[in-house]
Amino acid sequence: MTPEQIAHLRRAKDLVDRSYADPLDVVALAGHAHMSPAHFARRFKEAFGESPHQYVLTRRVERAQELLRNTDATVTDVCFEVGFQSLGSFSSAFRRVTGSTPTAYRATAIGLPPTIPGCWAALWTRPVGRGAGMEKPGASGRG
Amino acid sequence: MKIITVALRVLDQDRALRFYTESLGFTVTEDIDLGEMRWLTVTPPGQPDFNVLLERVGPPFVDEDSAKHLDELVAKGFGGTLFLEVEDIRATFDALVDKGVEVVQEPMERFYGIDAAIRDDSGNQLRIMQPADTGIPWPEGSMGAERAQAAAS
Numbered sequence: 322m323t324p325e326q327i328a329h330l331r332r333a334k335d336l337v338d339r340s341y342a343d344p345l346d347v348v349a350l351a352g353h354a355h356m357s358p359a360h361f362a363r364r365f366k367e368a369f370g371e372s373p374h375q376y377v378l379t380r381r382v383e384r385a386q387e388l389l390r391n392t393d394a395t396v397t398d399v400c401f402e403v404g405f406q407s408l409g410s411f412s413s414a415f416r417r418v419t420g421s422t423p424t425a426y427r428a429t430a431i432g433l434p435p436t437i438p439g440c441w442a443a444l445w446t447r448p449v450g451r452g453a454g455m456e457k458p459g460a461s462g463r464g
Numbered sequence: 465m466k467i468i469t470v471a472l473r474v475l476d477q478d479r480a481l482r483f484y485t486e487s488l489g490f491t492v493t494e495d496i497d498l499g500e501m502r503w504l505t506v507t508p509p510g511q512p513d514f515n516v517l518l519e520r521v522g523p524p525f526v527d528e529d530s531a532k533h534l535d536e537l538v539a540k541g542f543g544g545t546l547f548l549e550v551e552d553i554r555a556t557f558d559a560l561v562d563k564g565v566e567v568v569q570e571p572m573e574r575f576y577g578i579d580a581a582i583r584d585d586s587g588n589q590l591r592i593m594q595p596a597d598t599g600i601p602w603p604e605g606s607m608g609a610e611r612a613q614a615a616a617s
Contacts, residue, residue: 324475324587327539331587334541335568368540 322364329354330368333361334376341380342404347373381405382418389427396423469505469515472544473534475586477504480518483585487563490516500524508548516546538587545589553578553594 333354337345350373351361365373381403388399397408405411415423474480484490490506493515505515522531537543550556553571557580568581568589577595584590
């Protein structure tokens with residue numbers, strides 16, 4: 322891919338990072354990247370290691386982790402706050418990405434103060450998938 | 465000892481020059497044709513002894529294949545990051561948006577201040593921060609305003 326083509330993908334990825342709580346589907350993201358949905362999905366995975374859909378879910382889970390860690394919002398509130406439409410889809414995405422449930426995650430994370438700027442914490446602590454359902458268990462290389 | 469210059473890989477030096485001077489308000493310190501490379505440095509308005517080298521290197525310094533990989537990483541957004549500090553993040557951010565820059569993150573309140581993020585024309589990230597103690601009032605109802613109020617009472 323040329324840097325120009327990659328830049329289109331990056332802009333779609335930045336849109337997910339920015340607007341993760343909005344309803345985002347592959348068609349809308351592909352439009353943002355000026356590509357057909359199928360072409361976009363393939364290229365995005367090639368560039369960033371996961372499908373656009375998976376990337377949206379991972380981003381939402383990562384934001385949910387932050388809220389569970391640093392606020393006292395209920396799991397239900399966190400679920401809708403980060404853009405999930407149901408507790409079921411939130412729990413299953415959360416488990417797939419972190420290997421834990423939201424409640425269990427909060428219990429282990431409580432009392433851990435933010436020691437580095439949130440923006441870098443978000444990059445460094447961005448979850449990498451493990452367990453069933455992820456295409457590349459333990460894949461890393463982001464941030 | 466001090467740092468005088470850091471290198472930032474860019475995809476196109478002319479375009480980067482326009483971005484850093486016209487959009488960001490940096491000035492050019494050196495623009496020298498060294499034959500095998502163009503030494504192009506810019507300096508931010510508030511720090512005249514610190515330079516950013518807008519670097520564009522390929523063979524013979526970097527082999528062609530590696531240079532291509534580096535360009536791809538920069539385009540993906542995994543190149544360099546600059547952390548900038550400003551007095552008034554909202555004014556700075558709005559002015560940058562008016563100039564059409566790519567936004568990564570709108571201004572957000574953090575425990576250390578308010579920060580936002582944009583990209584340069586190559587894809588490098590610029591994180592822009594207004595630290596918590598510049599004297600610019602926090603927005604009403606924000607965590608910062610509450611903390612300032614608590615500290616004052």
